[in-house]
Amino acid sequence: GAVVSQHPSWVICKSGTSVKIECRSLDFQATTMFWYRQFPKQSLMLMATSNEGSKATYEQGVEKDKFLINHASLTLSTLTVTSAHPEDSSFYICSARDTIHEQYFGPGTRLTVT
Amino acid sequence: AQSVTQLGSHVSVSEGALVLLRCNYSSSVPPYLFWYVQYPNQGLQLLLKYTTGATLVKGINGFEAEFKKSETSFHLTKPSAHMSDAAEYFCAVRGGAPTGNQFYFGTGTSLTVIP
Numbered sequence: 001g002a003v004v005s006q007h008p009s010w011v012i013c014k015s016g017t018s019v020k021i022e023c024r025s026l027d028f029q030a031t032t033m034f035w036y037r038q039f040p041k042q043s044l045m046l047m048a049t050s051n052e053g054s055k056a057t058y059e060q061g062v063e064k065d066k067f068l069i070n071h072a073s074l075t076l077s078t079l080t081v082t083s084a085h086p087e088d089s090s091f092y093i094c095s096a097r098d099t100i101h102e103q104y105f106g107p108g109t110r111l112t113v114t
Numbered sequence: 115a116q117s118v119t120q121l122g123s124h125v126s127v128s129e130g131a132l133v134l135l136r137c138n139y140s141s142s143v144p145p146y147l148f149w150y151v152q153y154p155n156q157g158l159q160l161l162l163k164y165t166t167g168a169t170l171v172k173g174i175n176g177f178e179a180e181f182k183k184s185e186t187s188f189h190l191t192k193p194s195a196h197m198s199d200a201a202e203y204f205c206a207v208r209g210g211a212p213t214g215n216q217f218y219f220g221t222g223t224s225l226t227v228i229p
Binding site for chain 1: 155204217219221224
């Protein structure tokens with residue numbers, strides 16, 4: 001089956017620094033990727049939709065200048081959390097959509113901001 | 115608009131007992147329905163999905179779910195719980211149209227299996 005990877009799987013960073021999370025579709029091309037955020041014991045909340053070669057579409061309430069999304073190729077999307085703060089600590093999950101509109105989820109990235 | 119309601123944020127069953135996790139949805143278009151399982155600090159693993167056709171869907175690990183349009187439900191069941199089934203379960207809906215890509219997740223149900 002289709003595989004989506006995320007790197008890193010977990011990261012600890014200091015407050016005020018930026019951290020980049022990669023989402024890759026390993027064996028298929030993904031024109032669209034999605035970024036979700038999950039707080040402990042809560043459901044996934046869609047943050048943004050990333051389309052290859054164009055600007056991401058952000059959900060209401062998500063700061064586009066804080067959560068920078070780049071979808072530079074058909075197999076890679078990145079989420080950069082800029083000037084991270086402890087409240088940004090969360091589990092970030094991406095999903096990728098293939099050409100027949102199936103979506104596959106990555107394993108997630110645990111971000112801890114100290 | 116689409117939404118998902120999972121009744122019961124925590125469910126406990128004895129090992130070997132029936133597992134029933136409830137999911138109701140609302141959708142203005144014919145929905146695609148999904149159940150995912152999430153183990154601690156891991157991503158989502160697809161258990162099963164309903165798109166079209168047979169309303170009783172069988173998934174992995176012995177789970178199945180039945181799409182009942184009249185009840186707008188998609189409850190997840192397993193005849194006999196195993197200890198390894200202890201996890202968080204999410205029901206999700208998305209529109210059936212090619213452009214209906216956005217998933218709407220329920221709030222999740224934490225399943226505990228008692229030995």
